[in-house]
Amino acid sequence: MDRRTVLKGLAGAGGLALTGLSAPAIAQGAAARTLRFVPQANLANFDPIWGTQYVVRNAAALVWDTLYGVDAKLQPQRQMVESEETSDDGKIWTFKLRSGLKFHDGEPVLSKDVVASLSRWAARDPMGLMILAIQQELSAVDDRTFKWVLKQPFPKMLYALAKNNSPCAFIMPERIAKTDPFKQISDYVGSGPMKFVKSEWVPGAKSVFEKFADYVPRQEKASWLAGGKQILIDRVEWLVMPDPATAAAALQNGEVDWWENPIADLVPVLKNNKNISVDIGDPLGNVGSFRMNHLFAPFNDVRARRAVLMALSQEDYMRAIVGDDDALWKPLPGFFTPDTPLYSEMGGEILKGKRDLDAAKKLLAESGYSGQPVTCLVAQDQPITKAQGDVTADLLKKLGMNVDFVATDWGTVGSRRAQKTPPGQGGWNMFHTWHAGADCINPAPYTAIRANGDKAWFGWPNSPNTEKEVTAWFDAKNLDEEKAAVGRLNKAALDDVVYAPTGFFLTYTAWRKNVSGITKGPLPFFWGVSKTA
């Protein structure tokens, strides 16, 4: 063996590895018909029922269609469905599918596919579970007709089938939809306007979608998940960029066309670039929050929880998250998304006006707090939770509390918050998170507002008054009744401090000016989007 042999061998092996593992090339002419998009997160899996992360829902909305879709007015509209009928007693729903619907493998969309898809969805969705609890039968009547027979009326049926929060009721072929809802699918044949190109999927880096030529869009104008989903581009590439500075540079350099959620710090740079448009992405925004553990002292006493609420300044939290841009946040003296029909400030006085630290300290002392450590979980790898955690630590110290600040990562918070053991034994007193505004428009998808003790979300609040009003909303027959129920719910949840809302905040989206048709919404909509060279 000599040097030349070694070098030849290395060059040969290296070349083989580098060329053999390469991805297929795309034709140069396709560049103008290809939209390069930087999503909010990595598409690590692609089963929108099994995994409920928003990035999965966003991609799935391209690939699978729904029976109904919620529009920009938050109203359910027909999508795959042509018509529906309800029996006089409200217990039997009969639906008819539009004709000509096809899956990506060319097979027609039939009632049996819908039945299997709805069964899988219902097993994982909070509203679906409510329907399952009163279901008598879900069956196909013929190829285009199916019916859902219930034991009692469920007035929110169309909203459940149309809602945009995860998991959505996506329609898949029966053979795929029969997969156990707790196991992941591996066949991605869809019913929506674009096909998922599995062969080009590099999880963590790239996902590719191509226009489905046989998709039959509705004739109505597109509005969020409703209306005609006209695809004007041939191909969408999702390019994952873990570093926001890289995404900003790539957008400025024309290497990508659309960045879903630029961070606030980089927005001024993008706004100064004449080739880039920047606007609010999702008008439903986000609700910041921290949750207190209702099972253990000090927050098992409502006075301690109210003391924290009395002292907290939402402005401090919001500025920590979005910076100095006042267009990006609003105070939120309640729990529901501002500027939506059910928004209420009833009972919100505790979060309004000048903060009264002395009164808060007095109330905290009345609760019996005597200096025990307060275990505060703060995920450092999520800028929003980190910013909130820093403000909370300061707030608790001002209140005279002994803060046990646990700086960790989101994966650890995710598992530790499920622990019901005392804080000193692996449990916790507080953790920070946020909720998509789309989840906070009414009580149906709003898991965080539920206060049914052991069955409630982490922190396990027990507030019978809150639960009573959730039920009242489900039973409401019109918008006025719904508003009244949600107003009372807002007050009850604030009185008992189900959780602490830290404010309402928005995020921007940014795109190159040669891209048009981008609309504001709770997820990035690709229908109606076009691009010039």
Place this chain on the structure above:
Amino acid sequence: MLSYILRRIVATLPVMAIVALFVFSLLYIAPGDPAVVIAGDQASPEDVERIRQSLGLDRPFLIQFGSWVWRILHGDLGTSIFTNLPVSTMIGQRLGPTLSLMMVTLLLTIVVAVPLGVVSAWKAGSLIDRAIMGFAVFGFSLPVFVVGYMLAYIFALELEWLPVQGYTPLSQGVWPWLENLILPAIALGCVYIALVARITRAAMLEVLQQDYIRTARAKGLGQGGILFVHALKNAAVPIVTVIGIGIALLIGGAVVTESVFAIPGLGRLTIDAILRRDYPVIQGIVLLFSFVYVLVNLMIDVTYTLVDPRIRY
């Protein structure tokens, strides 16, 4: 020689077994739960538990470990918890970009650092020597991400010579492949160039004091021939050793570099897998890295025989 190589390869097996046990144990006791990440923020504890069961994460440690080892012995690295793709497929998808980055960085290092070190030794004590060593200290002190951002700003955003991010496979042309790698390779190579330049200088200084160099000069040999033919070859053993050790530096640096330049390589896959607690992927990657490291050490040992005929195994 062949029997030596075979013995060394066999000796890697217990090392790999210890690494496997260590990694598996570490992940088992580490906080975090992939089922929680999969289920999403709105999931109930019951949903999380069912997902955990379906993934087999509720089984006892020894059963999980045994089943993993059994699969490894059959050449199966398992399936990613999140993507449902075979770990070997995921690693295969990412191997090309990381190999490319490491090869270009390695090449750049050898082409730049070795001549710099040789010149520095030749001109020891001069302004050139101080300038080169000053550059080496600077390169060694700058974090990879700072160099990366600076390079991207100057050469991509301001001058528009090179792309900011991404990776193009070699099959699409040498220049498209290379243009995506130039900035990351410089960023990643800075520390490495500095290290190799300093080691080359030190090794060369020692060799240049030897009698045979004086003899070569007395015979009237040219400076280039003395430095690069006679001296460098004899100084090569420590240089080759450092280049080999530096591969570990490259693996670590690739994690940051691939994130800064959005290169879909193994470094980013490692970070993603750790943050999501995708155990099979983490285990697969760590095994691969360990194997590569052991292999690189073997290659270094073999290379010694090429640069120094006195070394025999």
